[in-house]
Structures are given as structure tokens and as C-alpha cells.
Amino acid sequence: MTTCLYKECFPATGVTLCEAAYFTHPPAPPPTAASTTAAAGAAAAAAASAPPSSRGSGSSGGGGSSGASVVQQPNLIVVRINRLEVYNLRSSAVGGTATGTGAASAGVTSTVGAATVGGSGAGTSGGGLSGGARLELVSSYHLHGVVESMAVLSGGQPGRRDALLLAFREGKLSVLEWDPRVYTLRTSSMHYFEADPAAQREGRAAVPLGPRVVTDPAGRCAAMSLCFSQLALLPALEADPLELTPNGGGAVTVGNSYLLNLNKMMGIREVRDCVFLHGYTEPVLLLLHEPDPTWVGRLRERKDTCCLTAVSISLRLKRHTILWKMASLPYDCYKLLAVPYRPAVLVLSPNLLMICSQTSQYAAALNSNALPGEVPPPLVFDPAREPPATTAARLATEYALNVHPDCAPAAGRNATLIADLEVVAAGAGAAWLSPTTAILGLQSGVLLAVHLQFEGPVDQRITAVRTGGGPVASAMVGITMAAAMRASAAAAGVTVGASSAIQSYMSYRGPKGVIFLGSWSGDSVLMQLRPRKPVVGEEGGADNPSKDLKRGRDVGGGG
16 A cells, blocks of 8 residues: 655745856866967957958957857756756857857756846946847756755866755755766765754754855865754865866865864854855854844843854864954844955845954944934823823834834944935845845845945945846845856965956956846846946936946846
8 A cells, every 4th residue: 555645746936046056067267378379369360261241240249259268157056945957058149159158958948037237337348148148957856855055165176067065954965966977966975964963953842944054165165054053064075186177077076074063162052144254265164143142022131142253164183263253243134145255244134234354344224223213202191181091102103113222233323324225134135246246135126236345435335226126036146256256266276365356357258247036936037237337417427326227127037
């Protein structure tokens, strides 16, 4: 007798997680002086041999990049609860040529969507998705479990493919790689961190937050936070030089993992989020945790309860040292976003945006609730004039939106209020558009562009503008930043300086400003933000941040 315990009638359609990775193919090696000279000679010879009628139109079809090295775009990895999908990004030029991943693809062609956004920033030499872009489905897989978190472990070298890390409930982790011989997924290792669930939970009956897996930007290790105080570390194995070829070698793999109890070792508990920082010679993991939890009913007694702790990880010695700490952050901080190429982090809270590093902290208020208000007058009843209930109701109505100074966060006292914004960033998705610009997808559907400046006046370090609207974001990823960061790391090595890395991003030849916005409740969208120069005589000119980005949608697709 057979009993059916679970049957999936319809596959999930909403996007819960997404990442960009060189999964099915390795990135192209950085161009050398000899290859650049040869490409220029070949382009000149082709132009000389072409008929005169086609010389003028050749630059418009391929964007003038036919003689240059082909820019291989990363794959888009999408998770729909228990379904994993791998896509190729194809950008069709006007002349009919196509540039994309450069790898063979099979399956169904799926156009997820496209949008065009204008903004201020770098020049347009990086190229755009002229003629449109599409996502081509490579393969789709059904997983036996709900994926709670996903991360990409970078190969670090041009001839090495990335690996995919999937975290499941109760401390399970799978490391996946692509097998080009049979054209399918392959599990390179599986890790299980449930030796003693009762001890890991520390007396909890259940853990509301699922495991969170993150990877080092240089591909040296990965970490998974679980059960609020447990940290699993997975060191990456070094590649065999004989396997690295320009046409593609093996994928990155991880070695023996081990588990740390942060509460017993460092006194860190109630971990909410974690991320690896850029710009360090050793992997540095930044933890967002709350040592003494509070809630909105006790803000008068305890309000700034979140802390940041940076831990340096020595993989060879298995030594873990606290580099720096930062306390007195608002109690409602929920997400960390590592700033590319810099040892800093962008901290998100519903009312504040903060840039935190070892030596500085800057904050900007998204709405007036982050700023302290005025102290209400004492409640005095005069029964001869009006009933006490009427007096209390009138005072409560008058100060309903007032934030008491004792309840306002300490970071909001020195924060700069962004004019004409008044938005709430609770549960927002985030992705990096450039090394200094991040896109936030709010729960209201508003897309917010956050610009960071690390020099200049303090009140202009963080600025934000609306870029239009879109579906409610459940996951976001910057495809351009994933490709540019991998290219700069391969060209300059592990220790990449901020100035040289940003210059490497500016010289990136692929299409810039491409991000994917995955939605659980609406259509998922593939969009591109294009830079534009400020118009002379425009209201505010170049100094008006509200005119920096202008968004217009072209095509919407099914999610």
C-alpha cells in the first residue's frame, strides 16, 4: 500500500533568491598588451577590407567592439522556493549580432523583462543593451527542500568557475558546481551542522530566522550563520595550476568545515545578518547582532541595542580575532550591504541608512521618524472644562506622529534628513549598481537609488533619490557589479585598492547598470540603468540629486 505524503501540483512561480555567477563557464581572461594589439590590428584590417558602403554602419551594429575581446556575462541563478533555474544573459545588438555568456546553451528562451533608467555617473563607453536583452533558460532543477539562503563562492582566477552554496533549514548546506561534460549540476560536497540541535538552539523551541550563508569576495572561504549564535566556516581549496586554462578549468571547491559557538567564544549572540568586508588581506566577517534584545514597548528604557563586530578569520591557524566593534546602533537594523572595494558596510534600517567602518559612521534619515521630536507637555486634567478622556484623546491625537526624544535612535541625532523623500525601508531588497550606488527595492514598489560619497561634506555622504517604481522586490542582484568585480579581482589580485578597483570598473567593457529584480508577488524584471549628463539650465543643475536618475520602463515580463 502506497501513501502519498506530499505532492506538488504546480511549481512555484515567485522568485525568492537570485545571484549572478560564472557558473556554467569561466570569465574571460583579462586582456594583455599583445592581445590588445592583435585585436586592434585585426579590426583595422577588417575595416580596410570592408566595402566603403558598410564602413559607416559597422559601428552602429556591434557598438564598435567587434575587434575587442568578447565580454562574457555571468549566469543568473534564480531560486523559486524549491526550484533552481540557471539563465544566460543575451544582449542583442542592433545589427543582429549577439553578445552574452559565450557558452553553449540549451533549453527554453525566456524573456523576463527589460527597463531603461537614466542617471548621472560614468560615461556611456561601457555600452548598453542596445536592441534589448533576454534571459535564456539553461536548465531547471527540482530541489528536495526549501532554500533559505544562497551565495556564490568566487573562483578568484579567470579560468576557474564559481560554485553555488545552498543553505537549508536546520543547518544543512550543499555546494553545487556545473559539470560541462554532462551539462548538469553536480554536488561537490554536503555539510550537516545538526550534531546537537538542543545545544545549538540554546533552549529555543524553534528558530524564526533561517540560516544565512555568505562568501568572501576573493573566494577564500564561506560562512554560514545559524541558530543566532552558531557560525560554520568552510575554507576554499586552492586551485591546481595545471587545471586552469583560458577555455575553462574546474570549479572552486571547499574543504573540511568546522563549527564555532560565537556566544561561548566571543559573547556574540542574536546574530541577525553577516557579510564579508572588502579590502582586507585576510577574510573579515562583519556580524550584526543584538546582545540585549528589546521591542517597541521598551524603547524608553532600551533602544540602541544592535552592534557590529568585525572578526578576522585565519584559515590556516583557525584563529579568529575581533578587529573592531561598533555599538549603539538602532534596534531595528536588519541588513548589511558590504561596500565594493572598501572596508565599509551600508547598514539598513526602516528609517535610517548608515555607512559604518572601523573609523567612522555616517547616517541619513529616510523619514522624519528617525529624528527626535519634541517633549509633549504634561497631561493635566480639568474636569470642570472637559472630561479627562477628551483631554487625553486630544493630546494623543496632537502628538500621534511625534517621536519622543527618549525613543529616537542616537544615530538619528546627527543624521541628515533627505529632503522630499519620506519613505520606509523595512524589508527592502538591495543590489549594487556601481561601486558607489546601490538600488533599494522598497515594499511599496518604489525603487530608491542611494549614492555614497566618502569625501566631502558630512551632510552629503549619503544621498537618495527615487528612480520610479516596479514590482515588490523579494530578491535583487547587480549583474554588472558581479562581472566587474570578478574582472578586477582577476586583473589586480586579491588585495585591490579602492582607487584602482574603481578605475577597473570604469574600464569594464560590458553593459553597465544591469540588475535583476525578482519578485514574489509580481513580474520579475531585468533592467538597465544608463548614465546621462545633466542638462544645462535644468532645475537644480548638477547639484540637484533629485534629477540624477530618471527611469522609464520598456518591457515587462512574466516572473
